[in-house]
Every structure is written in structure tokens, then in C-alpha cells.
């Protein structure tokens with residue numbers, strides 16, 4: 001059995017999953033929240049799906065790992081009989097430097113740290129998780145799997161901003177794209193569902209989670225994606241604005257008197273569905289909209305409108321679309337959002353079947369009508385399994 005521990009360290013959370021890569025199944029998973037911010041929820045789920053919940057005050061990522069080790073010891077499975085052969089880390093920003101999963105050395109850590117200027121909200125937390133995990137698991141290799149890696153195949157026409165070339169190069173300003181691990185996994189899973197080689201397919205993948213991004217996948221390679229230099233660009237998200245006129249940022253500083261950090265906070269944490277509709281969580285937002293809340297309804301309209309714009313743009317870039325694929329928390333679980341996003345596209349050969357769309361399932365499925373020229377699919381993502389597989393490949397276990 002090849003067991004890999006997958007770690008996704010956020011600024012205030014630690015998510016982990018122990019994966020049996022051969023079987024493709026999780027042996028355990030868990031989450032510690034509100035790291036460094038007083039008492040917060042923590043949960044550990046064992047292989048049988050039993051979840052034990054706790055309320056913990058963890059000061060930092062080291063303490064979060066200590067909680068995790070304790071949870072394994074108390075609730076299983078045992079990390080002695082299911083010892084991980086490697087630890088795979090989600091790292092958000094790999095810049096133009098990392099385009100493959102990479103065994104973590106001191107030099108790699110310096111590079112991840114240095115790339116923090118391009119992902120100040122993500123890379124420092126990823127690095128803190130790596131350092132803590134190395135201490136908890138000192139005798140196995142640690143591997144970084146980058147969100148940006150899959151998008152390194154984008155052509156310059158897609159990744160360049162129309163900025164002064166010297167300024168852009170000096171500051172490494174370009175589109176990097178994120179959620180690559182998910183876009184890669186889902187595009188392959190969609191191909192396998194359609195029973196066609198991914199090399200033959202032109203796909204639009206819509207990863208709609210708390211963060212959200214669209215990706216045009218041509219022959220299995222990312223050719224365009226909606227997130228840019230940072231995960232702020234593109235679709236409207238739970239709390240992030242997505243696309244804006246850049247002059248708005250200047251206006252907020254010049255006229256509204258906001259400082260740089262205040263603008264950063266506004267655009268990343270208080271905008272999107274939260275800012276427009278009062279709820280950053282799609283479940284709460286759709287509930288409010290159904291109860292007649294006008295602001296929530298309008299926010300949903302904006303969310304769907306933005307997705308439709310990207311679908312149209314990517315269809316034009318690809319020249320043909322074999323399938324549009326919904327994934328992640330919202331994409332997998334919110335039929336109303338899926339229907340709104342693709343409404344009115346019948347003239348372009350995209351037709352969602354309302355009955356198929358309403359079916360709740362955890363399996364990959366088709367939700368388009370039989371005569372829809374473009375298939376519309378729901379394909380659950382599994383970033384942890386993909387990270388575990390790539391980790392195992394690099395360490396050659």
C-alpha cells in the first residue's frame with residue numbers, strides 16, 4: 001500500500017488527508033481552523049467516515065500538526081501501520097520557476113518564500129505548513145505541488161498583460177493561473193467519463209469553490225485561465241471581487257482614502273458574493289435568494305453572468321467545445337447556479353437538462369440534453385488524490 005499524507009496549509013487553517021494512492025481512497029482526513037486566532041473547530045475523519053470534532057486553540061502550524069498527530073493516535077488509523085512514504089504539500093504560487101511537482105529542499109523553501117511577493121496571502125502559510133510538517137515527519141520526503149504548474153503551458157498571448165514590457169518583466173507581472181491541480185485532475189476525469197483521450201478534447205473547466213476559476217483545456221493542456229498574477233482576478237467569488245477596472249483601485253486610494261492593505265482586504269475578503277449579497281457561502285446566498293432577498297438574487301445574477309462571459313470567451317479561443325465541466329463545492333452541489341450560468345446558450349449548442357441537473361450524486365455525470373452539441377458535465381474534483389499521485393511519482397515510491 002502506498003500511503004501519502006497530503007497537506008493544504010492556509011493562512012488560518014490546516015487541511016490534511018491520508019491517501020491510499022493505489023486504491024485512490026482517503027484513509028483519513030481532517031481540518032484545523034482558526035490557527036493563531038483563539039478557540040476554533042477541528043475535525044478528524046477516519047477511514048470508516050466517522051468524524052470526531054474538537055474545539056481547540058492552536059497557536060501556529062506546529063501546534064496544528066501536533067493536534068493532527070494526536071487525532072491519528074486517538075481515532076486512527078495508526079500512522080505506524082499506515083505510515084506515509086511521503087508528504088505532498090499544496091503550494092499556491094510557483095511562479096515561472098516551478099512547473100512540476102518538486103521534492104522540497106532548503107533551496108526550494110527559499111524559492112517558495114521568495115515567491116511570497118506574488119502570493120502574499122498564500123505562500124507564507126504554505127511554507128509554515130511545510131516547516132511544521134517536516135518537523136512532524138522528518139524521515140520521509142516532502143514534495144511541493146504547485147497550483148500554478150498546470151498553467152505553465154499557456155501561450156504568451158494568454159499569459160501576458162498589455163503592460164510596459166520592462167516593468168512587467170522586472171516585477172514578474174504576468175498571468176500564472178491557479179487551481180491547476182484541480183483543472184488537471186478534472187479534465188482527465190472528464191475525458192475518462194466521456195471515454196475519449198484527453199488529447200482529442202477541447203474543454204472548459206469551471207472550478208467553483210470559495211475561490212473560483214475557469215480554464216480552457218485544449219488536448220489536456222491549459223491554454224487560458226481566469227485567475228491571473230494572483231487568485232483575485234477573473235470570476236466573482238465568495239469574498240473576492242474577480243475582474244475589476246484597475247482604475248477602481250486607484251480611485252479607492254485617491255478618493256475613498258483607503259490604504260493599500262485596506263484595499264487588499266476589501267477586494268479579497270469583503271467583496272464577491274459577501275460584498276454584493278451579504279453571504280460569502282453559496283449555501284447561505286442561495287437560501288437568502290430563495291427567501292426573496294433582492295441583494296442575494298442580484299449577487300447570484302452577477303456570479304452567473306460572469307461565468308457565462310468566460311464560457312463565451314473560451315469557446316471563441318478554443319474554436320470548438322466538447323464539454324463544459326462543473327467542479328468544486330459550488331459546481332458540484334448547486335444545480336441552480338449551474339442552470340443560471342449556462343442559461344440562454346441553446347443557440348450555441350449548449351443545453352442543460354433540468355431533470356439531469358437536479359439529480360444529486362457524488363459521481364461524474366452528464367447534465368446536458370441528448371442533443372446538446374456540447375456536453376455539460378459535473379465531475380467532482382479531488383485535489384488531494386492528484387497531489388498524492390504526483391507526490392508518489394516524484395519520489396518514485
Ligand SMILES: Nc1ncnc2c1ncn2[C@@H]1O[C@H](COP(=O)(O)OP(=O)(O)O)[C@@H](O)[C@H]1O
Pocket residue numbers: 208209210211238280281282283284286328329330333334
Ligand atoms: N449543497 C451545496 N449547495 C450550494 N453550495 C454549496 C453546497 N455545498 C458546498 N457549497 C459551496 O461550496 C463552496 C466551498 O467550495 P469548496 O470547493 O469546498 O471550497 P474551497 O476548497 O475553495 O474552500 C462554499 O461556497 C459552499 O457554500
Ligand SMILES: CC(=O)OP(=O)(O)O
Pocket residue numbers: 092147178179209210211212231
Ligand atoms: C488559489 C485559490 O484561490 O485557492 P482557494 O480556492 O483554495 O482559495
Ligand SMILES: [Mg+2]
Pocket residue numbers: 209328
Ligand atoms: Mg478546494
